[in-house]
Structures are given as structure tokens and as C-alpha cells.
Amino acid sequence: MGVKENFLSIQERIRHACEKTGREPEAVNVVAVTKYVSLERTREALHAGIRHIGENRVEGGAEKRDAFPDRGTWHFIGSLQSRKVKRMIGRFDYLHSLDRLSLAKEIQKRSEGPEPLKCFVQVNVSGEESKAGISPDETMAFIQSLREYPAVQVVGLMTMAPAVDNPEDVRPYFSKLRELRDEVEKRNYPHAPCRELSMGMSGDFEVAVEEGATFVRIGSALVGTS
Numbered sequence: 001m002g003v004k005e006n007f008l009s010i011q012e013r014i015r016h017a018c019e020k021t022g023r024e025p026e027a028v029n030v031v032a033v034t035k036y037v038s039l040e041r042t043r044e045a046l047h048a049g050i051r052h053i054g055e056n057r058v059e060g061g062a063e064k065r066d067a068f069p070d071r072g073t074w075h076f077i078g079s080l081q082s083r084k085v086k087r088m089i090g091r092f093d094y095l096h097s098l099d100r101l102s103l104a105k106e107i108q109k110r111s112e113g114p115e116p117l118k119c120f121v122q123v124n125v126s127g128e129e130s131k132a133g134i135s136p137d138e139t140m141a142f143i144q145s146l147r148e149y150p151a152v153q154v155v156g157l158m159t160m161a162p163a164v165d166n167p168e169d170v171r172p173y174f175s176k177l178r179e180l181r182d183e184v185e186k187r188n189y190p191h192a193p194c195r196e197l198s199m200g201m202s203g204d205f206e207v208a209v210e211e212g213a214t215f216v217r218i219g220s221a222l223v224g225t226s
């Protein structure tokens with residue numbers, strides 16, 4: 001399927017999920033995760049009117065980003081090693097996987113301009129050992145300590161739900177992330193406006209939208225896997 005057709009059908013499904021829950025579809029941003037696909041397919045996504053592109057590796061991701069200097073808003077969605085921050089900074093507009101202070105410290109050190117990097121704090125809501133992220137109980141304290149790194153701006157929270165057959169099974173994780181987001185947002189920290197929720201992938205984005213996602217990260221259902 002062409003990216004355009006996939007995008008239209010995903011937008012339709014998002015509209016429907018929004019209708020069910022009284023949300024505005026404009027509040028949901030689709031990030032096309034191009035980690036599996038070629039430069040050509042990424043170009044097709046940008047031509048289809050998709051503005052947000054997500055990559056999970058600095059290698060490959062950086063080259064793709066450099067191939068489209070004036071196009072798109074770029075999201076780094078994978079786990080990020082501190083030594084790769086230098087290549088990531090300046091190329092990507094958002095980081096979805098801030099999960100430790102040492103990473104914030106490195107971002108501070110490598111930061112180039114006056115604009116902070118827009119970051120999502122990754123929260124391990126499900127508690128699976130295989131998943132990265134701060135535990136929900138420690139999230140508030142973690143965000144408070146990020147105040148020391150003005151190069152980091154906490155725009156929201158991100159989570160990866162467990163892989164399940166029935167997307168309804170992950171609804172509690174998404175609603176838990178939303179509750180946490182609400183708690184942080186209420187504090188009005190200048191360094192952490194924390195209004196966004198990055199959650200939902202190909203298999204569960206409708207449930208994520210119903211639970212308040214403002215960024216869904218969609219790979220296989222949108223651009224495919226090869």
C-alpha cells in the first residue's frame with residue numbers, strides 16, 4: 001500500500017477514536033516511524049503530507065535526516081547512548097526517550113543554541129524488565145531534578161506498552177501515563193510544561209488516542225517494514 005492511502009486510513013481511525021471520546025483530531029500528531037524503511041519510502045511519507053518522522057538509531061537516522069534538510073520535524077524515539085548525543089543534537093527536534101540524568105547532563109554539555117531540546121520522559125508504566133524508562137513512582141522526582149539542565153525541556157511523557165493481542169489490554173497503561181502527565185502539568189514547572197503524551201503504535205494507537213495521546217508513533221501500519 002502507498003503511504004498516502006495508509007495515512008488517510010489511519011487519520012480516519014484517529015478521527016473515529018477522537019469522536020468517541022470528545023477530542024479534537026488536530027490534537028493528535030502522527031509520527032511516521034521510518035526505522036525499517038528506505039530513504040525513498042521516507043520521502044514518500046513526507047510527500048504524503050506527513051510532517052513528523054521518527055527514527056530509533058543515530059546511525060541511519062542521522063543520514064536520513066540530513067537527506068531532507070528543510071523538511072519535516074524529526075523525532076528520536078529509540079534508546080540513546082550518551083556518546084551519541086553529539087550526533088543527535090541539532091538533527092532531531094524531539095527526544096522521546098529521556099530516562100536518566102546522565103543523558104540530560106550530556107544534552108546540556110552538547111547543546112548548541114539557546115533553544116532547549118524538546119524531550120519526553122520515558123516512563124516504564126508496565127514495569128516489564130525489558131523496557132526502558134523511569135518507574136512511575138520516581139517520575140516526579142526525576143522531572144524535578146531536570147531543572148538543573150536548561151538545555152532540556154520536558155514537553156511530555158512517553159511510554160511503550162507491552163505487546164499484546166488485544167489492544168484493550170494496554171488501556172490501563174495509557175490511562176496511567178495520562179494521570180502522571182496531569183500531575184506533572186499541574187505543578188507548572190517552567191522547565192517542564194509537560195502537556196504531551198507520546199503513546200500508541202501500529203497495534204494500539206486507537207486506544208492510546210482514546211486515552212489522550214497527542215503523539216502516536218506508527219511504523220508498520222503506515223510506512224511498512226521494508
Ligand SMILES: *Cc1c(COP(=O)(O)O)cnc(C)c1O
Nearest residue numbers: 033056077201202217218219220
Ligand atoms: C518501532 C517503534 C515504533 C513503531 O512500531 P510499529 O509497531 O511498527 O508501529 C514506535 N515506537 C518506538 C519507540 C519504536 O521503536
